[in-house]
Amino acid sequence: MKNRLISKLVKFYEKLRNNGHLRRGKTAKFVLVVIAVITIALYFAMRSAPATNAYTTSWIGNTYGGGSKWVQNYVEGMYVGPDGTVYTNSTWDEAGREAGIYKDGDVLGPESDLHGWSRGGGKAITANSKYIYLAMVQGSMGKINEDYPPEKTSWYCVRRYNLSGKPAGFPGGRGYDKSMLIVSTKNPVTGLATVGNQLYVSIAKANRISVYNTETMGEVRNFSVSSPGQITIDKQENLWIIQGKNGSTPAQILHYSAEGKRLPKVIADVVDPSAIAIDNQGRLLVAENGPRQQVLIYNIAGKPKQVGTFGIERGIFAGVPGEVGDLKFYGISGVGTDAAGNIYVNSNGFHNAGTDLRKFLPSGKLQWRLLGLHFVDNADTDPQSDGVDVYTKHEYFDMDYKKAPGKQWNYKAYTLNPFKYPQDPRLHTSPTSVFFRRIQGKPFMYLIDMYESFMQIYRFNPTTDGKVAIPSAMFFGTVLKDGKVGSWPPNQPQEQKDWIWRDSNGNGAFDKDEYNIRDTDDYPYVGGWWVDSKGDVWKTLRTEEGIRHFPLQGLDAKGNPIYSYSSMKKDKTPSLFTDVRRIEYFPETDTMYLSGFTKEHPAVEDDSGVVGSEIVRYDNWSRGNRTPRWRTVIPHDTTGKREVLTAAMSVAGDYVFAVTVKTSEVHVYNAATGKQVQKLKPGPEVAGESGWIDIPYGIRAFRRSNGEYLVFVEEDWKGKVIVYRLPR
Known part of the structure; x- marks a missing residue:
């Protein structure tokens, strides 16, 4: 043509x-x-x-695709108004929705100006007929004359907004818009509640509850309570206060008068009370975030008596463990009711997994659900499923590509069980990226963190654990702090040595005799990790002899992959590299792709988290060939301003995909020639927007059997993972 x-x-x-x-x-x-x-x-x-193929942009993990609508990161405080408006608070949301307003399954908007300028949200929120009151923190900005805190000081505040989410200042208010009430310079607010013209504010570490006038925001009185957390107020205008666990003292729910007098009623049979509310019948609802994962309902007219529950006992771990269900909760962080008795529950997962906000009729029928599941996360697909089964670090999705963009994902399972596996590394670290592999036909999930300091491995056993991923193995380079190893994981080597842990007894715990220790120190700075289709693990170190290869030694009796330092192979970094960063090896074709900085295109600064300046392909790698088939220069910093950087790369089929940090553009290269053939940008389906790529494995590509490419890209800003669909 x-x-x-x-x-x-x-x-x-x-x-x-x-x-x-x-x-x-x-x-x-x-x-x-x-x-x-x-x-x-x-x-x-x-x-x-280059000839370009039309592509579409889709996404997973958030109810909304972007623009003015998205569901915020992990809700930690929630209040439900009489009309069913849900007010929420988070300590952090990348796009600035630390505080959100939701109603009828829709986003009404965020409270304003809570993100940036050393501001952040908190863990408590309440409202009355006129204002929203929100826990927040304001850090210093070197602008004391503009009413910011002095250097090295933070204000822990209650900030007042009108019901549309605009800051509502008051005489004596602090901050640039005079809407902040400073309640502490040491400890955050842990509970908020209003009744009449009084606002109750709890600060757990100060062992204090202060009472303020809702209009003037002047303090009326205060009284002492040991470790007070969330507060709710009953129809007699008395307070019910969650008292957090303090040393050997278990958590319980205390009863106080409005004036601060301790009343005799107490609820002490809840393992982990995480949220409380009064329903339209005057009953007390308590979120039990322990093994029960239910909302417990108490009649409090006399001595508190549990009269019911809401939700399935054991939550998401009941029935098929991990499988999502309407009444299966997990990590409850909020509960509330409206004037009609409808019930609202937010599940946060564990270790800040994401937002799962639901409304139910009093009968228990689900009315709507809002999801915001991802932060610093990316996805990969089970290769056996041909792109249908998709996994992130906590979630499993079933995909239907016949549906419209953003409607293709179905949230099927949450794969972390903190009660059966309390030493699951995901509860103690912050992994960010998935490699999903099949070894001897069995599924395994490999996780890498933002700083490439470890690789975590999980196995699956549907018979014993349903959809839950079982801790299986881990590669780690011990990091000393003050000359000592950290407190987690338990039983780890006490010297500065790399180690591999394998769960040889199958209990998912780090037991003393399960560590394989490297007998000599290795170079500590990792450039990248890879797991090939055979299950071999590869690692690059930023040094001359920088390629480590851990051939899979089979599966043990419990189904764990076996790796060892005695079988590890070392290889020199090809001489053209001064600093090798990423590695992807394909045993089927004996093809190696490496990236990093080269002699011709060196790093201006360290830029430790990026791909480098070149991607290089080698054929016949295992036979010793070190002559590149091609080299291609990729976007990289040449000025020291770090405006142009490539964050991550992924090879699939006929293409090499690489994504830039700040523009989030996917550069597509021909895998046979190294020539760029296309560029992918966020499309109108996601309002043409994306946040920065923050993680070294922020892109993962897969070629389906029909020739179509799925390209998963991290998208922290609006809490999702972008999915590009590129025809063959």
Whole structure:
């Protein structure tokens, strides 16, 4: 088609040039010149421009795709108004929705100006008929004259907003807009509640509850309570206060008068009370975040008596463990009711897994659900499923690609069980990226963290654990702090040595005799990790002899993959690299892809988290070939301003994909030649937007059996994972 178009343009130009009438006029000459220029420009443009495939942008993990609507990161405080408006608070949301307002399954908007300028949210929120009161923190900014805290000081505040989410200042208010009430410079607010014209504020570490006038925000009184957390107020205007666990003293729920007098009623049979509310019948609802994972309902007219529950006992771990269900909760962080008795529950997962906000009729029928499941996370697919089964660090999704963008994902399971596996590394570390592999036909999930300091491995056993991922193995380089190893994991080597843990007894715990220790120190700075299709683990170190290969030694009796330092192979970094960063090896074709900084394109600064300046392909790697098939220069910093950086790469089928940090653009290279053939950007389906790529494995690509490519890209800003669908 291109050649036919060029041929027609050339013939048209020749016809004009030979036309006698046109040759005699200045206008004709001008027209001929213009046509000639256009023809030549089209020729060279079409000659140099790569053929591109149309693609679509989709996403997983958030109810909304972006723009003005998204569900915030992990809700930690929640209040439900009489009309069913849900007010929420988080300590952090990347796009600034630390505080959100939701109703009827929709996003009404965020409270304003809570993100940035050393501000953040908190773990408590309440409202009355006129204002929202929100726990927050304001850090110093070196702007004391603009009413910011002095250096090295933070204000722990209650900030007041009107019901539409705009800051509502008051006489004596602090901060740039005079809407902040400073309640402490040492400890955060842990509970908020209002009744009449009084606002109750608890600070657990100060062992104090202070009472303020809701209009003037002046303090009325205060009284002592040991470790007070969330507060709710009953129909008699008395307080029910969660008292957090303090040393050997278990958590319980205390009863106080409005004036601060301790009353005799107490609820002490809840393992982990995480949220409380009064329903429209005057009953006390208590979120039990222990093994029961239910909302417990108490009649408090006399001595508190449990009269019911809401939700399935054991929550998401009942029935098929990990499998999502309407009444299966997990990590409850909020409970509330409206005037009609509808019940609202938020599940946060464990270790800040994400937001799962639901509304139910009093009968227990689900009315709506809002999800915001991802933060610093990316996805991969089970290769056996042909792209249908997709996993992130905590979640499992079933995909239906026939549906519209953003509707293709179905949240099927939450794969972490803190009660059966309290030493699950995901509860103690912050992994960010998944490699999903099949070994001897069995599924395994490998997780890497933002700083590439470890690799965690999980196995699955549907018979014993349903959808839950079982801690199986881990690679780790011990990091000393003050000359000592950290407190987690238990039983780890006490010297500065790399180690591999394997769960040889199958209990998912780090037992003393389960560590394989490297007998010599290794270079401590990791460039990248990889797991190939055979289950071999590869690691690059940022040094001359920097490639480590751990061949899989099979599976043990419990189904764990076996790796050891005695079988580890070392290889030199190819001489063209000064600092190797990423590695992807494909045993089926004996093809190696490496990236890093090179002698011709060195790093301006350290840039430890990025891909480097070049991607290089080697064929016949296992046979010793170290002559590149091709080298391609990728976007990288040349000025020291770090405006242009490539964060991550992924090879799949005929393409190499690489994504930039700040623009979040996916550069697509031909895997046979290294030439760039296309660029992917967030489409209108996600409002054309994305946050920065923060993690070294922020892109993962997969070619389906029909030739279509799925490209998963981290998208922290609006709490999701972007999915590009690129035709073959």
